[in-house]
């Protein structure tokens with residue numbers, strides 16, 4: 001059985017999607033190990049619950065995440081498989097030691113990345129395709145133009161952007177229709193409100209928000225003494241270090257009081273807050289287990305009125321987090337922060 005979830009539309013040209021999307025990254029990379037069977041079961045549970053948007057990147061586990069999604073879709077009932085929309089990021093260059101060597105947005109590279117993704121996913125098209133970070137050596141017009149050619153040939157349905165600033169959004173939108181901008185947005189990452197969100201709204205582009213739980217930091221499940229596996233992004237993320245972590249978890253405690261009053265969990269309040277930002281904002285939740293997914297979906301049942309929103313913003317004012325959202329070297333790749 002498939003449940004119908006609330007839906008939202010990805011911009012003026014994009015598809016209708018479930019109001020919450022499932023981000024699959026953590027099933028392959030960046031948060032320590034994940035259980036493969038549980039990952040597949042989580043994707044199946046999401047589809048069954050009516051989630052239609054699955055987000056991945058070809059570099060999440062160097063193809064592992066796309067192969068996992070392909071496997072899950074093949075094993076899913078046809079009705080669930082047919083309703084799934086896959087959003088893929090490309091462009092990051094990896095090495096066998098799991099290192100990162102920059103980004104490649106040349107048109108020939110775009111076509112090459114897409115050809116491999118289609119094979120790994122086992123599909124004949126990608127629903128939304130985007131470069132993960134702008135390649136500083138390739139004008140965005142060339143990268144987006146190459147994706148537009150893939151749209152014309154039927155290999156891609158819609159064009160997205162990731163972590164770009166207002167000027168790049170305008171240049172991309174002048175090149176081809178853009179469905180959505182994928183960017184970090186949460187109670188403690190509100191930088192997009194100044195210039196980026198007004199720009200996407202002006203241009204009819206949706207926001208697919210990631211890090212709505214700040215990678216677990218504001219989920220209510222993260223503790224001071226959590227041991228992180230080697231390779232876990234949170235071991236190097238400034239917000240999870242020493243005094244910053246202590247300060248940020250104090251913000252979570254303030255949020256917990258509000259959650260208790262609302263009869264919801266901290267994660268649900270954090271996700272519901274992002275949902276409350278507007279019909280053009282679609283949170284991607286990084287659940288990699290069915291229990292976390294069920295909790296995240298519960299956020300759709302949480303209604304926040306003006307008094308709730310004021311209490312939440314009082315508990316976690318804009319700019320309250322300690323530490324940047326990425327280490328310095330990764331901040332440098334963010335067109336959205338320039």
Ligand SMILES: NC(=O)c1ccc[n+]([C@@H]2O[C@H](COP(=O)([O-])OP(=O)(O)OC[C@H]3O[C@@H](n4cnc5c(N)ncnc54)[C@H](OP(=O)(O)O)[C@@H]3O)[C@@H](O)[C@H]2O)c1
Pocket residue numbers: 022023024025026031055056057089132162163182183209210211212213214215216217219221267284285286287288291292293295296
């Ligand atoms: N465009 C980009 O640059 C970019 C960057 C990063 C991610 N993304 C996409 O956005 C997706 C979501 O990002 P994210 O995973 O970093 O963000 P997130 O949803 O803020 O964090 C996910 C982490 O929060 C913890 N968590 C605790 N309770 C949860 C709950 N109820 N539901 C979900 N997670 C819960 C989980 O960690 P534990 O399991 O360890 O508790 C999980 O690994 C990714 O999967 C990826 O597809 C895009």
